[in-house]
Amino acid sequence: MGLDKSRVSGQVWENEFIHWNPEDYCGITEVAVATDALWKPDITIQDMIDKDKSTPCPYMMVYHNGSVEHKNDQVVVSTCRMHAYKFPFDTQSCDLSFRSVMYWDDAIQLIPSENSTEATKGSLKTLRTQYEWLFINITITKGKVTPFIHQHDVITYSILMKRRSVLYVVNFVLPVLFFFVLDFASFLISDTGGEKLGFKITVLLAVTVMQLLFNEILPSASDRVPLIAVFCVGIFFLMLLSLLESIVVLHLINKDEKQHQEPDQDEVYRQLKGTVCLHVL
Known part of the structure; x- marks a missing residue:
C-alpha cells in the first residue's frame, strides 16, 4: 500500500475494498465519511515533543477508485539541535520525520507526494514569516529506521531557516x-x-x-x-x-x-x- 503522489494535500492511500461506479450512483465520485469508520495509517511525527492541541478533522474523503484522503492539520512543537557559533548570523536546520508506529515497510510504504523543489515553492507561497526566522527551503529525504526488529519507512522534511540578525x-x-x-x-x-x-x-x-x-x-x-x-x-x-x-x-x-x-x-x-x-x- 502506498501514498498517491498525484495528491499533495494530506495523506492519501488506496483501499482495495472500496470501489464503485459513479454512473450507478447518480455520478457521485466522492463521499465524506467519519474517520472512525475506516482504517487509516498511524503516521506520526517522531520529533514531536508536545501533544497536538489542534482540533482533529472528523472526516476523510473516499473516492470511487478506492483512494482515501485524510487532511489533518497539526500544531507541531518539535526540538532540534541549535548551532549558535555564528549567532546572530546563523542558519538552522530542523527535521520533521514521519513514520508509522505499528506497521513496518512490508505493510506500509511511504512515498512523498512532491519533491524538495515543489515543497519549497509551495511553502514560500503559504508561509508568512514575520518573526525571528526567515524560511529558506525544504529538503525531503526518504529512509528507513529500525526501532525494534523490523524496518520502517520514514520521510524526513529538513527545514532550513535563517535568523533575522538586524x-x-x-x-x-x-x-x-x-x-x-x-x-x-x-x-x-x-x-x-x-x-x-x-x-x-x-x-x-x-x-x-x-x-x-x-x-x-x-x-x-x-x-x-x-x-x-x-x-x-x-x-x-x-x-x-x-x-x-x-x-x-x-x-x-x-x-x-x-x-x-x-x-x-x-x-x-x-x-x-x-x-x-x-x-x-
Whole structure:
C-alpha cells in the first residue's frame, strides 16, 4: 500500500475494498465519511515533543477508485539541535520525520507526494514569516529506521531557516561598539582630576549591563562559544585594560606631585631653622 503522489494535500492511500461506479450512483465520485469508520495509517511525527492541541478533522474523503484522503492539520512543537557559533548570523536546520508506529515497510510504504523543489515553492507561497526566522527551503529525504526488529519507512522534511540578525545588530552589537568608541575617546580627557576615571567606570558598567541582557537572548545549547560572546569578552577586556591604565597613570601623577612637593617642604624647614638660629645669636 502506498501514498498517491498525484495528491499533495494530506495523506492519501488506496483501499482495495472500496470501489464503485459513479454512473450507478447518480455520478457521485466522492463521499465524506467519519474517520472512525475506516482504517487509516498511524503516521506520526517522531520529533514531536508536545501533544497536538489542534482540533482533529472528523472526516476523510473516499473516492470511487478506492483512494482515501485524510487532511489533518497539526500544531507541531518539535526540538532540534541549535548551532549558535555564528549567532546572530546563523542558519538552522530542523527535521520533521514521519513514520508509522505499528506497521513496518512490508505493510506500509511511504512515498512523498512532491519533491524538495515543489515543497519549497509551495511553502514560500503559504508561509508568512514575520518573526525571528526567515524560511529558506525544504529538503525531503526518504529512509528507513529500525526501532525494534523490523524496518520502517520514514520521510524526513529538513527545514532550513535563517535568523533575522538586524535587530540583534541594532540593539546589541552597535551599542557595544559605541561604548567602546566612547572609552577610546576618553584618552583625550585630561588625567588631572577624577573625571576621566569616573567616565571610564560608567562606560564599563554600561557594557556589563549589555552583557547581562545578552545572556538572556543567547541560545544556551551550543557546543562552541559563539563568536559574538568572544567579541563581547574582548571588548570588555580592552575596556578593563583601559581603566587599569587610567588608574596607573593617576597613581604615577599623584606620586610625582608628592615627590616635587617634599623638597619644597624641606627647604622651608631649613629656612625656618636658620631664622631661629639667627634670633638666638
